[in-house]
Each structure stands twice: as C-alpha cells, then as structure tokens.
Amino acid sequence: METASHSTEAKTNYLNADYGIKSWLLTTDHKRIALLYLGSITVFFFLGGFFAMLIRLELLTPAGDLVLSDTYNKLFTMHGVVMIFLFLIPSIPAVFGNFLVPMMIGAKDLAFPKLNLASWYIFIIGAGFILYAILTGGLDTGWTFYTPYSTTYSNSNVVAAALGVFITGFSSIFTGLNIIVTVHRMRAPGLTWRRLPLFIWAHYATSVIMVLGTPVLAITIVLVALERLFHFGIFDPRLGGDPLLFQHLFWFYSHPAVYIMILPSMGVMSEVIACFSRKRIFGYDFVAMSSVAIAVLGFLVWAHHMFVAGISTYAAMIFSLLTFFVAIPSAVKVFNWTATLYKGSITFETPMLYAFAFIGLFTMGGLTGVFLGAVAIDLHVTDTYFVVAHFHYVMVGGGVTGFLCALHFWWPKMTGKMYPEAFAKLSAVLVFVGFNLTFFPQFVLGYMGMPRRYHAYPPEFQVLNVMSTAGASILAVGFLMPMIYLAWSLQYGKEAGPNPYRAAGLEWMTASPPPEFNFDETPVVTWEAYNYDEIDGTKKGVEVVG
Amino acid sequence: MWRNLPLFPARASSMAGHVDALYFALVAMAAFFTFLVAALILYFAIRYRKSRSPEATQIHGSTALELLWTGIPLGIVMIIFVWSAVIFFMQTRPPKGSMEVYTVAKQWMWKFQHTEGQREINQLHVPSGRDVRMIMTSQDVIHSFYVPAFRIKADVLPGRYTTTWFHATTPGTYHLFCAEYCGTNHSAMVGEVVVMEPADYDRWAAGGVDGSLASAGEKSFQHYGCSMCHRSDAAGRGPNLIGVFDHPVLLDDGRTVNADESYIRESILNPGSKIVSGFKNIMPTFEGQLSEEEVIGLVAYVKALGNGTANYPIPVSEPNSGAYPVAPKAEGSAAKSDKTATPQPRATQATPVTPAAK
Numbered sequence: 001m002e003t004a005s006h007s008t009e010a011k012t013n014y015l016n017a018d019y020g021i022k023s024w025l026l027t028t029d030h031k032r033i034a035l036l037y038l039g040s041i042t043v044f045f046f047l048g049g050f051f052a053m054l055i056r057l058e059l060l061t062p063a064g065d066l067v068l069s070d071t072y073n074k075l076f077t078m079h080g081v082v083m084i085f086l087f088l089i090p091s092i093p094a095v096f097g098n099f100l101v102p103m104m105i106g107a108k109d110l111a112f113p114k115l116n117l118a119s120w121y122i123f124i125i126g127a128g129f130i131l132y133a134i135l136t137g138g139l140d141t142g143w144t145f146y147t148p149y150s151t152t153y154s155n156s157n158v159v160a161a162a163l164g165v166f167i168t169g170f171s172s173i174f175t176g177l178n179i180i181v182t183v184h185r186m187r188a189p190g191l192t193w194r195r196l197p198l199f200i201w202a203h204y205a206t207s208v209i210m211v212l213g214t215p216v217l218a219i220t221i222v223l224v225a226l227e228r229l230f231h232f233g234i235f236d237p238r239l240g241g242d243p244l245l246f247q248h249l250f251w252f253y254s255h256p257a258v259y260i261m262i263l264p265s266m267g268v269m270s271e272v273i274a275c276f277s278r279k280r281i282f283g284y285d286f287v288a289m290s291s292v293a294i295a296v297l298g299f300l301v302w303a304h305h306m307f308v309a310g311i312s313t314y315a316a317m318i319f320s321l322l323t324f325f326v327a328i329p330s331a332v333k334v335f336n337w338t339a340t341l342y343k344g345s346i347t348f349e350t351p352m353l354y355a356f357a358f359i360g361l362f363t364m365g366g367l368t369g370v371f372l373g374a375v376a377i378d379l380h381v382t383d384t385y386f387v388v389a390h391f392h393y394v395m396v397g398g399g400v401t402g403f404l405c406a407l408h409f410w411w412p413k414m415t416g417k418m419y420p421e422a423f424a425k426l427s428a429v430l431v432f433v434g435f436n437l438t439f440f441p442q443f444v445l446g447y448m449g450m451p452r453r454y455h456a457y458p459p460e461f462q463v464l465n466v467m468s469t470a471g472a473s474i475l476a477v478g479f480l481m482p483m484i485y486l487a488w489s490l491q492y493g494k495e496a497g498p499n500p501y502r503a504a505g506l507e508w509m510t511a512s513p514p515p516e517f518n519f520d521e522t523p524v525v526t527w528e529a530y531n532y533d534e535i536d537g538t539k540k541g542v543e544v545v546g
Numbered sequence: 547m548w549r550n551l552p553l554f555p556a557r558a559s560s561m562a563g564h565v566d567a568l569y570f571a572l573v574a575m576a577a578f579f580t581f582l583v584a585a586l587i588l589y590f591a592i593r594y595r596k597s598r599s600p601e602a603t604q605i606h607g608s609t610a611l612e613l614l615w616t617g618i619p620l621g622i623v624m625i626i627f628v629w630s631a632v633i634f635f636m637q638t639r640p641p642k643g644s645m646e647v648y649t650v651a652k653q654w655m656w657k658f659q660h661t662e663g664q665r666e667i668n669q670l671h672v673p674s675g676r677d678v679r680m681i682m683t684s685q686d687v688i689h690s691f692y693v694p695a696f697r698i699k700a701d702v703l704p705g706r707y708t709t710t711w712f713h714a715t716t717p718g719t720y721h722l723f724c725a726e727y728c729g730t731n732h733s734a735m736v737g738e739v740v741v742m743e744p745a746d747y748d749r750w751a752a753g754g755v756d757g758s759l760a761s762a763g764e765k766s767f768q769h770y771g772c773s774m775c776h777r778s779d780a781a782g783r784g785p786n787l788i789g790v791f792d793h794p795v796l797l798d799d800g801r802t803v804n805a806d807e808s809y810i811r812e813s814i815l816n817p818g819s820k821i822v823s824g825f826k827n828i829m830p831t832f833e834g835q836l837s838e839e840e841v842i843g844l845v846a847y848v849k850a851l852g853n854g855t856a857n858y859p860i861p862v863s864e865p866n867s868g869a870y871p872v873a874p875k876a877e878g879s880a881a882k883s884d885k886t887a888t889p890q891p892r893a894t895q896a897t898p899v900t901p902a903a904k
Contacts, residue, residue, distance in 0.1 A: 064733065069731055148686075149687040237705025243705075277602060278602040279602045280604055282605060282608075283611075284606070284607065309703075310700075317631055328619055332616055334583060335615040338586050338590070339605075342590055343605065344602045360584060367575070375631070376629075379634070447554070448553070451724070451733075453733070456734070536601070536602070
C-alpha cells in the first residue's frame with residue numbers, strides 16, 4: 001500500500017517522535033502506553049518467577065527446611081497475587097491489545113487515550129500497594145483471600161494487598177471499556193464485524209468480562225477490608241457472616257478472570273497460525289462466536305471451585321453440567337486451528353513454534369479441566385497438585401505461551417527490529433520441555449493426594465517433586481533467554497521492514513515501528529481477514545494487496 | 547528416595563474403585579484427544595510444510611465438520627456428567643444407620659469424638675466394613691478433611707456442620723490431610739486414619755472410656771439448665787426433645803425443617819433463628835458459652851433421646867417437679883443411659899447397614 005513507499009525515507013515513528021522521560025510518562029499514544037505496560041509487567045513477571053523458584057527449591061525435599069512455614073505461605077501467596085493481578089490479567093490485553101487493537105482496525109488511537117494513560121497509572125498505584133504489602137511483612141492468605149482466614153486470623157498485610165488488588169481492578173475496567181468503545185466506533189471504512197481479525201473478537205470478549213466481572217471482585221475486596229478493619233459481620237460466622245458468601249463472590253469474578261487470561265492468547269493463535277500456514281482461519285465464524293460463548297458461559301460456572309466447600313448436592317450438579325458446556329467452545333477452537341493447517345504452506349518461525357506449544361499445552365489444560373468438572377473426581381483431586389498442574393497448563397501453557405508468541409510475532413512491528421531466530425527457537429523449545437517437566441508430574445502427585453500449599457510433605461512424594469523442580473529450572477532459562485536476546489535485538493537486530501512475515505492485517509501495512517498516528521491515510525478495507533491468497537498472489541484474477 | 551515412587555494412591559474405601567474407574571476413562575479420553583490433536587498437527591506440519599506445499603489451498607470452513615466436532619465432544623462430556631453424577635450421589639449420601647464420628651478441626655489439629663466416648667487427636671480409628679459418617683465443624687477458619695486412600699474430601703467450616711462418609715475396606719494406616727489452606731502450620735495439620743478389623747475396633751472403642759458422648763451431653767444438658775424447659779410434659783417452656791431428631795419440625799413461620807445435626811446445633815447457639823410452632827422466643831443464646839465439643843455432646847444426647855437409648859435426667863430444682871407426668875427413671879438414670887448408649891449404636895446400626903449398603 002501507500003505506506004510502503006514512505007517507509008524508505010527517514011521518518012518519525014512513535015518511538016523517536018519525542019524524547020525524554022516526560023514524553024513517555026505523559027504520553028497518550030496507545031503504542032507508548034503499551035510499552036509502559038510491557039516494561040512494568042515484565043518486572044512483575046520476573047518477581048513472581050523469583051517467588052516460584054523459591055517455592056520449587058523448598059519442595060526439593062520433603063521437610064520444610066529452606067524457609068519457615070510462614071515464609072513459604074507468603075511465597076506462594078505473593079507468587080499468585082503478582083502473577084495473576086500484576087502479570088496475567090494485564091499481560092496481553094494491556095500490552096498487545098493496547099498496541100494492536102487500534103492498528104488492526106485502522107484507527108489512530110484508542111477511543112479514550114487519556115483514560116488509557118490513567119489506566120496505566122492506576123495499575124502502577126495498585127501495584128505499589130501490593131509491593132508495599134510484600135515488602136512490609138508480606139501476605140499469607142493465598143491469592144484467593146479465603147475468609148474467615150483473611151478477615152480475622154491472618155497476621156499479614158491483608159488490607160494493603162486487598163487495596164492494591166482493588167485499585168488495579170480499575171485499570172482493567174478502563175482498558176476493557178476503551179477496547180469495547182474503540183471496536184464499536186473506530187473501525188476503518190469497510191471493516192465490518194465479520195472482517196475483523198479474530199484477535200479483535202477475542203479482545204472484545206475479554207473486555208466484556210473485564211467490565212462486567214471486575215466490579216464484583218472490587219466489591220468483594222471492600223467487604224473483606226470492612227470486616228477486617230471494622231468487624232462488619234459479612235463472612236466470619238462468629239460475627240454472624242457466611243464464609244461461603246465470600247467464595248461465591250470471589251469466584252464469580254475469578255473464574256471469568258481465567259478467561260481474561262486465556263481468551264487474548266486464543267486471539268493471538270488465530271493470527272499466528274493463519275500467517276505461518278498462509279491460510280484463512282478454518283471456520284472463522286465459529287472461532288469468533290466461540291470467544292463470545294466462552295465469555296458468556298464463563299460467568300455461569302463459578303461454583304465448580306466449591307464442590308467440596310459445602311454447597312448443596314443439586315447446586316454442585318448444575319455447576320458441573322454448565323462446566324462441561326464451557327469446555328465445548330474451547331474444543332471448537334482447537335479443532336479449527338488444527339484444521340487451518342490442512343493444505344497450508346507451513347513454515348516454522350518462532351511464533352509458530354509457540355503456537356504449536358500453545359495448542360498442545362492448552363489442550364491438556366482444557367481436558368484436565370473436564371476431570372475437575374466431573375464432581376466425583378473433583379472431590380478427590382480438588383485442592384491438590386492436580387489443580388495446580390491444571391491451572392498452570394491453562395495459564396502458563398496457554399496464557400504465558402500466548403504472550404511469548406505475541407511478543408515474538410509483533411516484536412518487529414513494535415521495535416522495527418528482528419529477534420535472533422535461532423536463540424528464539426531454542427527458547428521456545430526450552431519453555432515447552434521445561435514446562436511439561438515441571439507440571440506434568442504434578443498431575444500424578446495430585447491424584448496421589450498431595451495437597452496444594454504444603455510447605456512439607458510425606459517422603460513418597462519426593463521423586464515427582466524433584467522432577468518438577470528440575471523442570472522449573474529449565475523453564476526459568478527458557479523465560480530468561482528472550483529477555484536477553486530481545487534487549488540485544490533493540491540495538492543489533494536486523495531491520496524488520498513493515499511486514500517481515502508477509503502477514504495479513506492492517507497493522508502490517510504501515511511502517512515498523514509505526515508512525516505516531518499509525519497510518520498516513522485512513523485505510524479502506526475491501527477484503528476479508530486473513531486474505532493470504534491475495535497477499536501471496538495465489539488467488540486468480542484479483543489484484544495483489546500489501 | 548528412588549525406592550519410594552508410588553504413582554497411584556492406595557485404594558481403601560468402597561468409593562475408591564468407582565472414582566478410579568471414572569478417572570481411568572477420563573485419562574483414556576484425554577490421552578486420545580491429546581494424541582489426536584498432536585498427531586494431526588505433526589502430520590499437517592510435515593505434509594504441508596512450505597517446501598512440499600508451496601501454495602496453500604484456501605478453505606473457508608465446513609459447517610458439517612463444525613457440527614461434528616461440537617457434537618462429539620458434547621456427547622462425550624454428557625456421558626461423563628451422568629457417570630460422575632451417579633458416583634457423586636453415592637459420595638454425598640451416607641447410608642442410613644452409619645456409625646458417626648464427630649470432628650472438630652482447629653488451627654492446626656484434628657479432634658475426633660466417637661459416640662462410644664473415645665476421643666483422639668490427629669488420629670482416627672475406624673472399623674473396616676462399616677459405614678462411617680463424619681460430622682464436622684471448625685473452631686476457627688475453613689479446613690478440609692481429606693483422605694486420599696478413601697477418595698473423599700469435604701471442607702470443614704466454622705459455624706456449621708458439614709458431613710461426609712466412607713466405608714473403609716482394607717485395614718491399614720492412611721494419610722489424613724487438611725486440604726484447605728488454614729495458616730502457618732497448614733501442612734502440619736495432618737494425621738492418620740487407622741482402619742481396623744471390626745472386632746479390633748470394638749475392643750479399641752470400648753477400652754478405658756468413662757462414658758459415652760451422649761452421656762457427656764446429658765451432663766451438659768443438666769449443667770446448663772436445659773432440662774428446666776425442655777421437658778417431656780406439656781408444661782415445658784421449650785419443645786419436648788424426645789424423638790425430635792431426624793424428624794420434621796413445624797416452625798412458627800409455617801416452614802417445616804428436618805431436625806438434623808445442623809438444626810440442633812443452630813437451635814442451641816442461635817435459638818431465635820428457627821422457633822418451633824407454639825413456642826416463644828425465650829431461649830437465651832449459648833453462642834460463646836459452649837465449646838464445639840460440648841455442643842457435639844448435646845447433639846449426640848438429643849439424638850440418643852430420639853432413639854430411646856437415653857432419657858431426660860431427673861429435674862433438679864424445679865418447684866413443681868412433682869407435676870411431671872412422665873417422671874424419669876429415678877436415681878442412676880445417667881449411669882443407666884451410659885450402659886445402654888454405649889453398646890447400643892453398634893447393636894442397632896449393625897442391622898440396617900447391610901440392606902442400606904446393597
């Protein structure tokens with residue numbers, strides 16, 4: 001398109017349009033805000049990872065000999081709180097959603113650029129409270145804040161941490177709101193809903209969950225703080241409250257929150273798999289609608305976290321049934337991605353390796369979710385390492401793998417530089433191998449009965465725990481490598497050019513890094529998403545685009 | 547450490563086989579789909595790699611295929627749902643006439659009270675071949691009673707009773723874990739379940755006990771003055787408790803509730819919440835005055851009043867005590883009820899167990 005001719009000149013882009021710390025801290029450019037988020041969540045990811053390494057080291061031996069029990073309890077709590085609230089929830093939506101949603105729909109920015117900047121500041125303030133809680137004695141309630149432990153019995157910084165989670169929630173709501181309005185109001189001419197990239201559909205569904213679910217978490221957290229500070233009898237039976245009320249409220253948000261962490265990754269997969277098999281996504285409508293179905297059904301399954309908590313038999317049956325339903329749209333996605341490969345022209349760049357890893361790991365995470373949805377099995381394995389393994393397969397195998405996939409795929413667009421392919425492929429393989437070695441043994445441990453959140457454990461569980469710790473060290477290398485080579489590539493990486501993968505999508509039709517307002521002229525869309533036949537010139541009688 | 551690598555938990559309850567069968571079916575299902583997806587990806591990736599397939603063939607999709615791979619998984623999960631539901635109903639419905647063990651969990655120990663009077667901490671003796679129902683509550687935070695070898699788990703909550711049951715099959719010693727995070731020494735809130743041959747258990751249960759749980763409850767019943775109002779005649783200011791347990795009770799707001807353990811507990815600690823029809827809301831709350839153990843004793847006593855193994859104590863100092871039409875059996879009623887209550891649960895329950903288990 002037109003932009004290709006401009007990109008040869010030395011042009012200003014969003015990175016060099018202005019300099020100095022102020023130009024970053026006061027920016028309203030969605031791309032710069034995305035980078036602010038990227039920098040902050042990277043710090044939190046490695047902080048959470050540091051806690052994880054200490055946990056794995058402690059579990060090398062059955063005795064609780066590396067740290068004290070209280071310290072161990074704080075480690076797994078802070079690992080959970082940091083990874084979920086400060087990394088996974090903002091990860092893809094706030095970084096790649098922020099960066100790409102306007103570009104993919106041909107817009108100059110998000111609908112509310114100032115709100116976007118505010119969301120980052122709110123996130124940082126909330127994170128500040130959480131870090132304050134960590135530094136001044138820590139938090140030991142588990143990331144789930146179960147009552148009455150959190151409201152009455154814990155001696156740690158519950159209120160500071162809860163306030164932090166409460167505040168970061170608003171950043172999530174603002175991001176969601178911004179994406180919803182942007183997708184509705186700012187699509188380029190010709191870009192109809194059914195021409196939208198599936199990344200947009202996934203982010204739209206995610207944003208709906210963020211806007212509808214997060215307020216419930218916020219209310220719950222406020223109630224915890226009220227009971228802890230002023231002894232309002234809400235959750236503690238001694239004060240006349242009901243501890244199960246907390247669990248209902250908490251999981252009403254926190255189960256859909258799992259989909260906040262996985263849906264954006266699913267959107268990434270659709271982009272990457274289409275690109276490296278040079279094909280339209282098989283069954284576009286079904287993949288798009290399955291995102292919406294997940295967002296809707298995701299709100300109706302929360303009590304499957306409570307099968308042993310004392311809910312009635314019939315309530316458990318209903319939530320079990322609904323849980324099985326929510327498995328279906330995920331299965332539909334996996335089958336459609338697999339079918340997309342059929343008769344493709346497949347290459348194996350790093351993002352594609354991550355995509356394969358994602359499909360494999362997410363499939364296993366999803367299928368073990370079916371185990372947990374079966375109440376009879378759940379009664380045995382809930383609150384054991386089986387659950388730990390299951391949600392790490394979904395959140396790390398799915399969420400983090402998706403994040404790394406996106407990071408590699410759009411790195412050339414964001415920075416204008418290519419990452420070193422060989423190192424990147426090695427890291428993808430290390431992540432896959434290390435991840436499986438870490439978490440697969442935990443399924444076995446869980447069925448054997450090892451409870452989660454145990455500082456010390458019976459000796460017969462040791463071998464599997466040693467395997468898990470060994471895997472975690474491989475995984476750590478796999479996660480550290482991209483940090484190093486991506487930073488290296490900023491200086492020494494090859495120039496990427498506007499579209500190094502010859503990928504479809506409006507974001508690839510402008511320079512890398514993109515100009516301040518993304519496009520020199522507002523694009524007019526006359527093609528379907530994933531028009532790889534037109535890009536590759538394999539479609540007869542149609543003008544080649546891009 | 548390599549000597550010790552079991553990959554599967556011991557199977558020591560009637561439920562373990564059912565749960566494991568479903569688990570193996572799920573493992574087979576999960577393995578099938580994982581390998582199917584992996585094999586397809588691998589095959590497509592090799593067969594349609596760029597060097598062999600330089601040009602992609604565009605395919606929009608196929609509604610037939612979409613329906614197929616929506617329908618088949620849906621069918622499979624519905625089968626799993628029904629299968630799991632059948633087992634779940636067995637898991638949550640204790641057979642009538644199960645023997646009962648009362649449990650009080652607290653940071654960070656398990657306290658068990660047998661109806662015969664035995665009390666233990668972090669160790670639970672049970673007979674093999676009998677149904678055992680656990681009636682559990684917590685003194686502080688939420689705990690969870692978990693015996694992997696029995697494939698059962700149930701959270702133990704403060705302020706209410708939760709129950710679970712099992713039918714141990716194989717004598718031996720098994721892990722007991724607290725499965726719900728409960729603070730500093732959560733991972734030390736562990737114990738063991740000792741499954742004994744029934745005869746050994748009976749010997750163990752009878753050894754060195756100074757009165758059954760119901761008799762301890764009877765003492766509390768007198769001590770706290772419950773017997774002043776809960777009398778067997780119409781003059782009582784509170785409802786007559788004989789035969790109340792496990793029967794419907796009509797409340798003054800028109801509802802009917804079943805008088806189970808939770809109801810009795812609530813009526814002691816928070817009497818105003820459910821008033822029996824025809825009575826006034828005059829009973830003081832005993833919240834904070836009774837330990838969970840005392841409440842359990844009272845519950846066991848009210849139960850014993852229901853099945854004829856215990857009687858009301860002699861009224862102590864009621865001015866018109868002579869007016870009781872059904873006078874309790876004079877001196878030594880406590881001692882007598884001890885004798886009857888202790889062997890009784892086993893004798894009465896042994897019979898209904900067998901038909902219920904079928």
